[in-house]
Amino acid sequence: MKRVLFQSRLVDNGTDFAAMQAAMRTYVALMRPDINSAEIATEVHRQAYAAMGCADPYRQMKIDADAEALKYVPAAEEFINSADDSFRAAVRVSIIGNIMDFGSGIAIDSPNDFGKVFLSLLAEGVGFDQTDELHRIVTSSTTVLYAFDNCGESQFDRLLIRRIRAMGKRVVGVVRGAPILNDVTREDACRIGLDRELDGLVDTGTFAIGIPPRPGPALTAELGRADVLIAKGMANYESLSDLDLPLPVAYLMRCKCLPVSKSVGVPLGTNAVRIKPATY
Numbered sequence: 001m002k003r004v005l006f007q008s009r010l011v012d013n014g015t016d017f018a019a020m021q022a023a024m025r026t027y028v029a030l031m032r033p034d035i036n037s038a039e040i041a042t043e044v045h046r047q048a049y050a051a052m053g054c055a056d057p058y059r060q061m062k063i064d065a066d067a068e069a070l071k072y073v074p075a076a077e078e079f080i081n082s083a084d085d086s087f088r089a090a091v092r093v094s095i096i097g098n099i100m101d102f103g104s105g106i107a108i109d110s111p112n113d114f115g116k117v118f119l120s121l122l123a124e125g126v127g128f129d130q131t132d133e134l135h136r137i138v139t140s141s142t143t144v145l146y147a148f149d150n151c152g153e154s155q156f157d158r159l160l161i162r163r164i165r166a167m168g169k170r171v172v173g174v175v176r177g178a179p180i181l182n183d184v185t186r187e188d189a190c191r192i193g194l195d196r197e198l199d200g201l202v203d204t205g206t207f208a209i210g211i212p213p214r215p216g217p218a219l220t221a222e223l224g225r226a227d228v229l230i231a232k233g234m235a236n237y238e239s240l241s242d243l244d245l246p247l248p249v250a251y252l253m254r255c256k257c258l259p260v261s262k263s264v265g266v267p268l269g270t271n272a273v274r275i276k277p278a279t280y
Helices: 002-011 016-030 037-052 059-070 073-081 086-099 111-124 131-139 153-166 186-191 217-225 233-240 258-264
Strands: 143-147 170-175 200-203 228-232 249-255 270-276
Touching: 002 016, 002 037, 016 037, 037 233, 059 111, 059 153, 059 186, 073 086, 073 111, 073 153, 086 111, 086 131, 086 153, 086 249, 086 270, 131 228, 131 270, 143 153, 143 217, 153 170, 170 186, 170 217, 186 200, 200 217, 228 233, 233 249, 233 258, 249 258, 258 270
Parallel strands: 143 170, 143 228, 170 200, 228 249
Antiparallel strands: 249 270
């Protein structure tokens, strides 16, 4: 609800009340114990966007986040290049960008706030850490799927992707099928040249938080041929972690809310690399 109000104020067209009302009505209609939280959130935002009359309320904020994050890429590259284990360092760098989760009340609310926390986040390291297992899985893989999360964060994802491709792996990026929150779409990826860092780029095929249970044909095909899925951020975790999947999934994220923190088994605000093995 905080985020619905936040994004309606970004649009600033007098639809705050209508957006909140639409969101609450959707919660009432869908809230039950057996539904995935990401599915509820998807419909909440679909109705809120309709009430606001805006297809991409975060567009300028996404552009600003990419520009702000880019300022810190040289320092991140230096951190990676000077590390004894560059893969591990690149994983840590990719996770710190997950703080760019605007309007949630659990991260930062403006791209300009990122510089205040960059060094402290880098120093935190990873609390729940299965990076060694991730490296082993990637080493034995041919194709790696990489599901992006937030704009700004993706500027640091490219540094990890370069390490993976340098290992001789095919890397296919996964973006949202339509603008939703401040998450990366195909347009956002191409705007910053992220598509040129990849061997392929597919989208989820629809307006959805995270990866929907029934993604589009391009993503479905890639899921069938990939050896591992690297999934960034809590939305991907919430949408996928209860599903049976034919490939291992590596969740790279900052645990920014209590339900996710409890699920992973770490304190609130912990950076995590959590591997879920293939389930069939």
